[in-house]
Amino acid sequence: MTNKPHPLSMASLPGLDKRYRAEKRFKFAGVLAVFSSLAFLGFLIVAIALKSAGAFQTYEVEILVKKEKYLELRDQPFIFLQSTMRYNLSGVVNGQAMREAVNMVVDGAEIDLLDHIENLQQNTRADGLGSYSVWVTLSNRVVSALSKQDIGTNLTARQQAWVEGWVANNKVRQRFNVGFLTNGDSRDPERAGIGSALVGSAFMLLVCMVLSFGVGILAAIYLEEFAPKNKYTVFLEVNINNLATVPSIIFGLLGLSVFLNLFGLPRSAAIVGGMVLALMTMPTIIIASRLALQSVPLSIREAAFSVGASPLQTVFHHVLPLALPGMLTGTILGMARAIGETAPLLMIGMLAFIVEAPDNIFDPASVLPVQIFLWAESPERGFEEKTAAAIIVLLAFLLVMNLTAIILRKKLEKKW
């Protein structure tokens, strides 16, 4: 004990160091709680991002097609594919080898080949033989063997030799998978994309925004600026606050029994989904809009009244423009909730297998979160990375929407 504390200092109190240690532990528990919550978030995003990596890129192989074979066999696509594979790969001697050869490229590659050749008639190779060179997507099995760098796992010896030959001759190329963002759903993981789901989500969000923003701000204006303080308006307020906490699946049940069964609107259409989501997000928008109206100072209203504006003129010409940024922020945040909502959409039949993008809001549509759900439930392994990639796209949209809301709030909102 070289540094004995002064008898009158705090440090000489009995048990004080123990209490300080308890203090440190308590604070550490708080830091730990915050840190582990955030760590979980980071873990979630990183884990899903890692799983998604493969879905954003695709591998293609250069296939040579003899012109005369194309002209001869173009009405029999599968035989055409077989002959092409025989021409491109050595050792296709029996049925088994042919099956393995065809399995090297994606299902339906014959249609791709014919499509490419029809669109690129002039693109013949300059080797004088008059053959076409076409890049064809590789099958999932070959891709996973290539991307994991160990060729042996899922391929037969013959297939391995072919892959090695292709790689050695630079016939394989890696590309960003544009199809993932533009294609519709498919039974083949290699071809499945989120294109039509994105269109469906856009339609649904449009319906949802028009309805919930319109009704939401009007309701907020009434409650905040005009409603007398009586038991009806109190009931209305309690009602709205409670609606905000009703489980989303209940809104789905409402949509099913009212919009589908009573009004007879089409199943799995964007309009029904949008209406259900609008009912769901409306309370949030009303609450946010009321806060925005409350933050406009009373003096603005008094000034408007004093120059003879009617109550409605006061609100619509003076208060509303000032409150609008806050309302918009609330709406964007509400939309960010709506875009990821899945459960109520399952109730109104939005989980059908839909390939084509919808043309209008009455067409059957598939939306992004439901597409994620469907792929996640699919037993085929190839869909796992597609699911993860679709989630990354969804999270990116959410990030953009939330950032927009934050920037909007910073830029436009006035501090009074």
Added chain:
Amino acid sequence: MTLSPLKMKRTHSVKNVIEGAIKACLIASSAIAVLVTVGIIFSLIIQSVRFFSEVSFFDFLFGIEWKPQSVTEIGGGKVSGVFGAVPLFVGTFLISFIALLVAGPFGIFSAIYLSEYAGDRKRALIKPALEILAGVPTVVYGFFAAIVIAPNIRGLGSALGFNVAAEAAISAGIVMGVMIIPLVSSIVDDVISAVPISLKEGAIGLGATRSETVRHVILPAALPGIAGGMLLAASRAVGETMIVVMAAGLAAQLSFNPLEAVTTVTVQIVLALTGDQEFDSAKTLVAFALGLTLFIVTLTFNLLGNWIVNRYKEAYD
């Protein structure tokens, strides 16, 4: 002959008519909220009544056998023994309980750290970051629970010698718990900041450390509010759908064991309505009976929770 504007009666002015119409629009918009509530209640009740005309009410509420697949049409008679919802209630309770076990401590300690220890700048950073957890779509959590958490827990369990089901309640519960951490944290934060500063100052003045102030003064004073907040969190957990649809079991099993696969009310609602059945059969109508139960339970939790939190706040005003 046109009337001079000054001689016009107020009631005849175009402005008044238009203003009246606009005001009617405003009132109608806010009435939609009531209409939605009425719509929810009526649609749930009407379909539930149709369901209970085929299935006895007591069988549904107290039966312990849930096998909707094995319904056979017995001409006009009541169906019995296949729609006992007790296993679903137990499963829902179990998963929500696990979720609260996760969200409770993490949420409360985060709130204590944010309100008592973190400075304004740290708070301005951490609070929105925590809110991200609540903004992640539930379908993402469901995928994460099924693909990442469940296999890991299974591996951990078998390493420790437990037999963990592939769709164990615990994996759905943990992920759901993480999802409601921000909810618990923000309610507790509110509740703690409603404790009068004089109580805190008194404790500090007597020489208590910060943690002693929190543990012996603030938390006991805030306890009713925290309890109300947990009730609100429970309501959220009970109504959660996608996480349990993707990560919890589909078959009903009456079990309190978190390592087994249990199913929940929301899962069965989804299952009942996503098949190809006729809409009028008891198999699909049961979704509305379950929905009604869910609505009543969450509404009760919310009203009670809000009432407790508000009463508690008023007590200190």
